[in-house]
Amino acid sequence: MSLLRVENLTKEFGGVRAVADLSFAIDRGRIHSIIGPNGAGKTTLFNLITGVYTPTAGRISLDGHDITALPTAARAARGIQRTFQNLQIFFNMTAIENVMVGRHLHLDTRFLPSLLSLPAIRRANRSAAERATELMRFVGLDSWLDADADAMPYGALKRLEIARALAAEPSLLLLDEPAAGLNPKETADIDALIQKIAASGTTVVLVEHDMKLVMGVSDHILVLDYGQRLAEGTAEEVRSNPEVVRAYLGQAAPGVG
Ligand SMILES: Nc1ncnc2c1ncn2[C@@H]1O[C@H](COP(=O)(O)OP(=O)(O)OP(=O)(O)O)[C@@H](O)[C@H]1O
Ligand SMILES: [Mg+2]
Structure with missing residues (x-):
């Protein structure tokens, strides 16, 4: 099918x-x-x-x-996840936080704001941050792990969007x-990344x-x-x-x- x-x-x-x-x-x-x-x-x-x-x-x-x-x-x-023809980056956040937003779409965090102090939620956030770091490395953003989104060049932001989409495990x-x-x-790097994403399933x-x-x-x-x-x-x-x-x-x- x-x-x-x-x-x-x-x-x-x-x-x-x-x-x-x-x-x-x-x-x-x-x-x-x-x-x-x-x-x-x-x-x-x-x-x-x-x-x-x-x-x-x-x-x-x-x-x-x-x-x-x-x-x-x-x-x-x-x-189903997507990236946008015109970048949709949260420029008031860090790069990692942008990826974590994608992860949170995957978790059920409807009540997150009121429960931020609960240990289970803190653990979930920590694991989301770890996964976000992994994904940034996966898309080749190793050197931007501590960056604010608004400090990143356009080419890196294109890959950050892909990392955010991947965070929801589409x-x-x-x-x-x-x-x-x-x-x-x-562009050659994006070519290789697309092949890596497809190879990962x-x-x-x-x-x-x-x-x-x-x-x-x-x-x-x-x-x-x-x-x-x-x-x-x-x-x-x-x-x-x-x-x-x-x-x-x-x-x-x-x-x-
Ligand atoms: N929200 C909208 N309101 C009115 N017309 C729209 C809207 N979105 C797209 N269109 C029209 O629909 C057609 C297809 O647009 P679309 O953006 O899907 O093309 P595209 O293939 O993505 O083009 P491009 O390669 O330039 O990005 C165009 O005629 C466009 O003007
Ligand atoms: Mg288009």
Whole structure:
């Protein structure tokens, strides 16, 4: 059974069909990419999968369970996490605290504020801090363990977001342009990190404009155009598809760069 299944999904904003009758499946334990020109509906699709938006029509299921009507937090509890195209970092916190926020989504800490002094909660926080440290090392932020978030450079913040998403121990991780704005060395590091995450058992869905990264790292690629599926397959299949090349006219074609 596929991990994620999207069936006839549609999202309309006024007259714009950002996602239009889209169906696809994501298999477990692989690196899947979703590409397409600007405005193709990629971020909207992530917002639908995570529950930020309610679809106009269609169905989303995770592990065979219909999650279409579930709120964001319930989907996170079932194993869906994401990073954002525009960084969503808490700049008034330390780096470790940012990662711990992700961990707390995983723990049931609804009553945390009033119970902070209870030993059990203190232990839970200590273990969250230890796990956050481990995750920062995992994403390559060893030298920023004691940093305040607002002192970190952009490239490190992109990885901090990934660490925060991983802190909730997702089965499905959605990455929205993790390499945007990064230099070639930083992008190569993200490539290696994505492979490490997939190797650790988390299924990755990557939205990215950096075609060298996408073509190199993906087991499977879905190409969107105007919210619809334009093509699907391996890097080789997608790259040589004339429809795909045509959709990218005026932008960097998937074969280039
Ligand atoms: N909240 C919204 N309200 C109205 N229109 C929206 C909203 N979100 C997205 N859209 C529209 O939906 C379409 C798809 O946008 P989306 O951000 O999903 O594209 P994208 O594939 O992520 O593009 P990019 O590669 O530039 O990030 C665009 O036409 C966009 O203007
Ligand atoms: Mg986007």
